[in-house]
Amino acid sequence: MKIAIIGATGKMGAWFCQEFIKFGHNVTGIGRNAAKLRELDSKHHIQGTTDYTSGLTGANWILVAVPLDVIVQVVQNSLPFIDKGAIILDILSVKGSVLPILGKVCKEVGVQYVSTHPMFGPGAESMKDRNLIITPVPEHEKAVAQVKEQFIAMGARVTEAGAEFHDKMMALVLNLPHFLNILFGKILASSGFEFPLIKQFGGTTFALQEFLSLNVNAEDPAIYGQFQFENPAFHDLLKEFQELIGQYTKIIETKDPALFKQWMQGNDTFFKQDALYSKSNSLFYRILKILS
Ligand SMILES: NC(=O)c1ccc[n+]([C@@H]2O[C@H](COP(=O)([O-])OP(=O)(O)OC[C@H]3O[C@@H](n4cnc5c(N)ncnc54)[C@H](OP(=O)(O)O)[C@@H]3O)[C@@H](O)[C@H]2O)c1
Known part of the structure; x- marks a missing residue:
């Protein structure tokens, strides 16, 4: 061809x-x-x-x-x-x-x-x-x-x-991880601490999260911005995110263990649908080994 x-x-x-x-x-x-x-x-x-x-x-x-x-x-x-x-x-x-x-x-x-x-x-x-x-x-x-x-x-x-469903899915699988990693980078960068110092205190979850974030933040801002600006489904998701932050803040402030458990267990039930669920912990450490 x-x-x-x-x-x-x-x-x-x-x-x-x-x-x-x-x-x-x-x-x-x-x-x-x-x-x-x-x-x-x-x-x-x-x-x-x-x-x-x-x-x-x-x-x-x-x-x-x-x-x-x-x-x-x-x-x-x-x-x-x-x-x-x-x-x-x-x-x-x-x-x-x-x-x-x-x-x-x-x-x-x-x-x-x-x-x-x-x-x-x-x-x-x-x-x-x-x-x-x-x-x-x-x-x-x-x-x-x-x-x-x-x-x-x-x-x-x-x-x-279809185009609308595609963009709804992209809000979840593309825009959301980009956004969370950009936000993660922003929070660290505005903490006032030098990165090597933060890393000295970092545990395993931080190591993996930081690696994801450094990859996302090294990408072209013009392209990543366009992905987020032009997807109406991501704008809806951002509003939902703000609402969830409000609910989350309340749980933390009221120190309600039952509500916190409800959130985390709900997520756990959802993620159990993933075939990787049973091996996620061993995979986690294997990936960390590659990174170290
Ligand atoms: N990057 C990814 O991970 C990825 C993944 C999946 C899909 N995509 C999609 O792939 C497409 C390209 O993304 P990319 O990352 O490859 O971008 P890129 O590296 O910036 O390449 C853009 C290309 O478009 C050309 N171009 C820009 N403006 C033009 C114009 N006015 N007239 C003619 N050519 C023009 C550029 O030419 P010059 O070299 O002359 O500037 C370059 O060849 C986008 O639609 C993006 O959504 C990207």
């Missing part, structure tokens, strides 16, 4: 170029910066171009790996060069309100459109056993089966979800 990747000079774009090449596809990376494209070629042997005509003509799939705020413009600029019947894919982490717009502009020129979301970053070794969400777009459902089949063949665990 001939695959063009727009945004090939970015983290995910470059990752997908390499992954599709591994599976024998003919890949062209498209970017706006010739120097970055040359670097991709010398480092990873990815053939690249800044020219949409040569890069897009004849492509069966066009994967658009650009941020949410520019995707509509980028797709509109590309459509005149894309063959009828080809499939455009996005990999947007937050679907926001752009899917119907992209669905409409693609339909008008006879191009199919499938919205996907790889639930992994550019550090992933491959798609094997990684979650990937496909959000079918009205009037473009026919292309979903082909995309699904291809990603399953590449090892991904594919789930289909």
Whole structure:
């Protein structure tokens, strides 16, 4: 299959170029910066171009790996060069309100459109056993089966979800852990103590939590901010969080052991549904060993 990747000079774009090449596809990376494209070629042997005509003509799939705020413009600029019947894919982490717009502009020129979301970053070794969400777009459902089949063949665990449900899930699995780790970092950073001193006092739970937090806080604030700003479900979750903080504060202030137990046991019952539950303690120490 001939695959063009727009945004090939970015983290995910470059990752997908390499992954599709591994599976024998003919890949062209498209970017706006010739120097970055040359670097991709010398480092990873990815053939690249800044020219949409040569890069897009004849492509069966066009994967658009650009941020949410520019995707509509980028797709509109590309459509005149894309063959009828080809499939455009996005990999947007937050679907926001752009899917119907992209669905409409693609339909008008006879191009199919499938919205996907790889639930992994550019550090992933491959798609094997990684979650990937496909959000079918009205009037473009026919292309979903082909995309699904291809990603399953590449090892991904594919789930289909509508845009609203996708964003609700992202509020829980993406925005919430990012938010909690950013907040954790903020509380430590504003404590007035130097980090090495805090770490000297840290126990095992702190070590693991700190490791997660340092990874989240090292990410690109522009991208992480956009994930949170543009997901309405996360705004609802933040309100719920504030309410829970109020309830939690009351429990702590009233020192009510029964209420505290009720909270923790409720969570414990919930987490028992996880297959990892019975081995979580031994795994915890194994992970700590890797970190030490
Ligand atoms: N990073 C992740 O872990 C992750 C995981 C899943 C999905 N995603 C999704 O993947 C997409 C890309 O994320 P990323 O982390 O790869 O971002 P990134 O590293 O910042 O790459 C963005 C790419 O978009 C290009 N670009 C930006 N503005 C453009 C414009 N106006 N016209 C043309 N090209 C433009 C950039 O080109 P230049 O190099 O020339 O600036 C670059 O190639 C986003 O939609 C994100 O939600 C990211």
